[in-house]
Amino acid sequence: MDVEEYSWVKASDYRENILLAMEEKPRTPKELSEMTGYYLSHVSNVLSDLDSHGLAECITPEKKKGRLWTATEKGDRLIEDLKR
Numbered sequence: 001m002d003v004e005e006y007s008w009v010k011a012s013d014y015r016e017n018i019l020l021a022m023e024e025k026p027r028t029p030k031e032l033s034e035m036t037g038y039y040l041s042h043v044s045n046v047l048s049d050l051d052s053h054g055l056a057e058c059i060t061p062e063k064k065k066g067r068l069w070t071a072t073e074k075g076d077r078l079i080e081d082l083k084r
Helices: 003-010 013-021 029-036 040-052 073-082
Strands: 056-058 069-071
Touching: 003 013, 003 073, 013 029, 013 040, 013 073, 029 040, 040 056, 069 073
Parallel strands: none
Antiparallel strands: 056 069
């Protein structure tokens, strides 16, 4: 477990819940917003933060709307740690 990344994610309910919501399959920001109850703008900001930490990535960057985001391998490992 990467303790620094784990503590960075745990420090924010937004980061933790959005990362966990991507566990089963890729999601759009709108889906993540609906699942978590967070404003779409907050979800977008958190996805950017998770991306910059290598925990999530956009797998359809060419799309203007409905971009799909997924957890990276590093993100998947962190999800498993969060579920313990």
